Amino acid sequence: GEDVEQSLFLSVREGDSSVINCTYTDSSSTYLYWYKQEPGAGLQLLTYIFSNMDMKQDQRLTVLLNKKDKHLSLRIADTQTGDSAIYFCAVKGGNQGGKLIFGQGTELSVKP
Amino acid sequence: DGGITQSPKYLFRKEGQNVTLSCEQNLNHDAMYWYRQDPGQGLRLIYYSQIVNDFQKGDIAEGYSVSREKKESFPLTVTSAQKNPTAFYLCASSPGQGNQYFGPGTRLTVT
Numbered sequence: 001g002e003d004v005e006q007s008l009f010l011s012v013r014e015g016d017s018s019v020i021n022c023t024y025t026d027s028s029s030t031y032l033y034w035y036k037q038e039p040g041a042g043l044q045l046l047t048y049i050f051s052n053m054d055m056k057q058d059q060r061l062t063v064l065l066n067k068k069d070k071h072l073s074l075r076i077a078d079t080q081t082g083d084s085a086i087y088f089c090a091v092k093g094g095n096q097g098g099k100l101i102f103g104q105g106t107e108l109s110v111k112p
Numbered sequence: 113d114g115g116i117t118q119s120p121k122y123l124f125r126k127e128g129q130n131v132t133l134s135c136e137q138n139l140n141h142d143a144m145y146w147y148r149q150d151p152g153q154g155l156r157l158i159y160y161s162q163i164v165n166d167f168q169k170g171d172i173a174e175g176y177s178v179s180r181e182k183k184e185s186f187p188l189t190v191t192s193a194q195k196n197p198t199a200f201y202l203c204a205s206s207p208g209q210g211n212q213y214f215g216p217g218t219r220l221t222v223t
Binding site: 004008031033035040041042043044045048088090092099100102103104105 | 116118147152153154155156157160170202204209211212213214215216217219
């Protein structure tokens with residue numbers, strides 16, 4: 001079945017850029033998402049990209065999509081301690097209605 | 113004040129008891145979803161409903177049941193048949209096949 005993979009941990013210094021990577025297997029994916037989860041909370045939709053786009057920028061967030069390699073990344077510029085959270089990549093397949101397939105989540109730790 | 117609410121935030125039950133988790137939304141979304149989250153794993157889809165009075169099994173439906181009698185409500189019952197019910201349960205809703213928005217979650221502990 002469809003699969004979405006992320007590395008589990010990333011540690012950066014405050015002020016540095018963070019890059020969280022995600023790979024997926026479903027080439028018919030239409031929308032690709034990044035969600036943020038703070039401890040004990042639900043998921044917050046950060047940003048998303050449509051499969052016919054290569055890049056999307058929203059303030060400190062930059063999403064890059066390499067459709068050929070089925071690779072999605074989220075870059076957070078000027079990372080702050082408040083960015084410490086788990087970040088989930090999710091993809092919506094072309095043949096799955098509204099269903100999302102989630103990665104395992106990447107725990108971002110920002111050190112002062 | 114629109115959004116998705118889940119109650120309660122923490123729930124404790126004894127093994128062998130059924131328990132129902134509440135999910136309500138006032139966003140006028142047609143579709144609603146239930147996910148389960150375990151440590152170190154992504155979210156796994158339990159059940160989803162794209163319209164009132166209709167719902168479909170997700171990837172891990174065994175031991176769970178749902179109903180969708182009203183557009184704004186999608187309760188999940190964790191039955192005694194669910195072998196490992198202790199988890200964090202997340203409800204989401206979306207306007208049709210649009211973006212999914214999540215509630216705050218319910219942490220269920222079964223002992």
